[in-house]
Amino acid sequence: MDLSQALEIASCTDPGMVRSHNEDSVAADAANGLVVLADGMGGYNAGEVASGMATAVITTELQRALDERPLYYVDPTSRASLAQRLLIEQIAKANSSIYQAAQSEAQYAGMGTTLVAAIFYDNRVTVAHIGDSRLYRLRGDRLEQLTKDHSLLQEQIDSGMLTVEQAKFSQNKNLVTRALGIEVYVEPEISEFEAIPGDIYLLCSDGLNDMVSDEDIAMTLHTLSMNLRLAAQQLVQLANDNGGRDNISVILVKVVRDYAAMRTWRDRIFGWMK
């Protein structure tokens, strides 16, 4: 099922005002309803290699898998949707590719990347994330952060050590507690949400949300919702105007219309009998 009529996608990535390399990587495939964003880390260009591998492996492998099996099928044994399983499988593949490259090539030792990947299907969005790259949703004029960072700061907030307000002043912003490619095994966090026409989904690296307040992100998306490309560029520009201390990447996905999966009568009956 081609989703390019139902989803409008725009993305923008920028090195920022301070760094010479862009270690972020973005990929989008509107037809398959697939978006992937990664923020790499590691010396020299290893960060770029890690994030590039993550987006490339996950996008191509998912495209291949989606060609083979329709997405609305629910695995009766695990009760998890196929989208969730596909994401978990492909993320594991990307993790081991990066991990092995880091083990075998000295210049890539220790490289890793954060990840946020989403699959849109059947009026839903399934998101997997690792580290501090985020997914937000604008519905009406309300912006909501749908993913929770895997970071030291978030853990301190959760344990009551810091308030969200105090966290803005922490010197430990740059510490993630999970990353792709660092260890043999990585556990992505998966969540699923209902998507409705008019929703705008924002995937971003911390270079955006560290520099631009949620209120300004919301205002920009709300004001420029008719021109998604401009909205993406405006977000990057806002981050740069505020100092642009890190690489900035955004992917915007607007749900233009309903995209319920077209089930055959046979599938419906089977689904109903389960």
Next chain:
Amino acid sequence: MAKLILSMDGLVLKEIALTKERTTIGRKPHNDIQIDNLAVSGEHAVIVTILNDSFLEDLGSTNGTSVNGQTIKKHFLQTNDVIELGKYKLKYVNETAAPGKAPEEFERTMVLRPNAMMSQVSSSPSAATSELVNTAIAPPPVIPSITSSQPLRPMSESQALRLSTSQPVAPTPNTAPSPISGSVVGRDGAAAIQVLSGTLAGRELVLTKALTTLGATGKQVAVITQRPQGYFITHVEGDKFPVINGHVIDVQAHPLRDHDIIELAGVKMEFFFKG
């Protein structure tokens, strides 16, 4: 590395580096920082340091602990905070937060191993620091200037100015020189749009927000963005593009100058800076 500077009556007595997970302060000799003064309790307070952040906690002392003149039970220390214990003062200085330091040196994203995190968040957060995995194997080359990495970005003197309160606030005021701090109102200050034709002729709209849209939804819309470099108009939607001083603009953002005439959705308006 953060440190404390101990002083009494303006006289610096010593400097104490916060190298330990827990640094205890009190009158009894087993404390890391011993202050032999009767106003100080045996076990007075503790400073818990987690990587680059330090937290001060009063341990139920008789006379209490105050920071910058306010009594606290627990406090997230910020650089230049002054802790008062009787006649003694302890100034907290965190050099990682020193302004002007290249962000490259401390802001690179790093990974904490999950097993390190287990001990980090639990009650005995020992050794978390030593298990920190620095994935940046070698220090990256320091970029000497902003212009070399971003040659195309206009960098005017107004880069250092911020024009309006509606602009976003930098979430990390301590870490690097940020163009927003200070919130100076530029020479060009506030700007406004005055409608010159149509039913709303004479109406004035002060541009207070970072983004202001003009026009009719579904027909023709443009946005005026407020940036450190000034005001810009950009086409948002519709087949027709805005006309500035008789010239149709393209998809690029177009800088606005004082008394520019904008034509949009059949309405003429003037952009101007307010005195």
